Amino acid sequence: MDRGYDECLYTIENSTITKALTVGDKPVLFRISSVRHSKLQIDVLSGYSPKIITVLGLYVSKWLDLDRDLAPFYKKLGRSNACAELTEKYKGLHLINIPNLFESICWSIIGQQINLSFAYKLKRRLVEKYGTSVQHQGKTHLIFPTPKSLQDAVPADLKIMQFSKQKINYLLTVANAFNTGQFSADHLEQLPTMKARQAKLLSLKGIGIWSANYVLMKSLNEPDSIPFGDAGLNKALKRLGIIKDRKEVQKIEAFFRPFAGWQSYLTLYLWRHLYGQGLVSNKKHEGQTSRQ
DNA sequence: TCCCAGGTGTCGA
DNA sequence: TCGACACATGGG
Structure with a gap:
């Protein structure tokens, strides 16, 4: 999971992941570590209640996409000449999701058209100013802001934090849409088709096709969201010889078509392949990776 | 200095 | 419908 960026919403240390979360109205801090037989153990470090383990179990399962059996995906990869090597290289790599829809939408806006290092910087500034936190053993564990806390943000403050005027406008519009009830995770999930969910996301100012599909992949677990x-993605496809130019949309669609049911995962593996090739040079350092 | 980053909205043809 | 362009900043 450690891609070498300044991730502020969880901490990786000694093969464990520590994360703070708001459950109900209460902050909870938990740690995930691996135990024997490839099993994961969840320890509640603060905010324990008898029901919390069940809630955290479901959360972690969704966050790390643990219930996904990747065997059918590897079968499809094996049939593709261009992608056969991806199985061996990244076997066991699962999606890292963003279960919180508001966070996922905000993150897609923050990440638009800037390099990832800078995007992570902006996210940290936003979370430190408008989010909450849990203190534990001298360390601060940050929790992403709620739509309500971001609604009160002053544009001038966000400008000082190096958000562009456009991004400020988009973020505040999204916060407002959640606060007024125009937008909610429940409503979005209940829409009957992926197209309908995509259209709903596209209705938000600042959410284009890239962001909508990113959110569908990371927050709603859509299997075929590219x-x-x-x-x-374009860079990875060029590297594999699938396309020569990003405008070859038909070739891209034809390449993804046989992976129906696994197109989100194919995207993940292509991204990881790109990073694995060292084509993205603006990372702090090359980190040990297992999931994206 | 120039070009590219996990893009989007707007405008004009 | 499509291409051009502005937006905004860091990093190679």
Whole structure:
């Protein structure tokens, strides 16, 4: 999970992940570590209640996409000449999701058209100013802001934090849409088709096709959501010889078609392949990776 | 200095 | 419908 960026919403240390979360109205801090037989153990470090383990179990399962059996995906990868090597290289790599829809939408806006290092910087500034936190053994564990806390943000403050006027406008509009009830995770999930969910996301100012598909992939676990136009994705496809130019949309669609049911995962593996090749040079350092 | 980053909205043809 | 362009900043 450690991609070498300044991730502020969880901490990786000694093969464990520590994360703070708001459950109900209460902050909870938990740690995930691996135990024997490839099992994960969850320890509640603060905010324990008898019901919390069940809630955290479901959360972690969704966050790390633990219930996904990747065997059918590897079968499809094996049939593709261009992608056969991806199985061996990244076997066991699961999606890292963003279960919180508001966070996922905000993150897609923050990450638009800037390099990832800078995007992580902006996210940290936003979370430190408008989010909450849990203190534990001298360390601060940050929790992403709620729509309500971001609604009160002053544009001038966000400008000082190096958010562009456009991004400030988009973020405040999204916060407002959640606060007024125009937008909610429940409503979005209840829409009957992926197209309908995509259209709902596209209705938000600042959410284009890339962001909508990114959110569908990371927050709603859509299996066939491809962030078309993504710079990294295009670069990976060029590297594999699938396309020569990003405008070859039909070739991209034809390449993804046999992976129906696994197109989100194919995107993940292509991204990781790109990073694995060292084509993205703006990372702090090359980190040990297992999931994206 | 120039170009590219996990893009989007707007405008004009 | 499509291409051009502005937006905004860091890093190679």
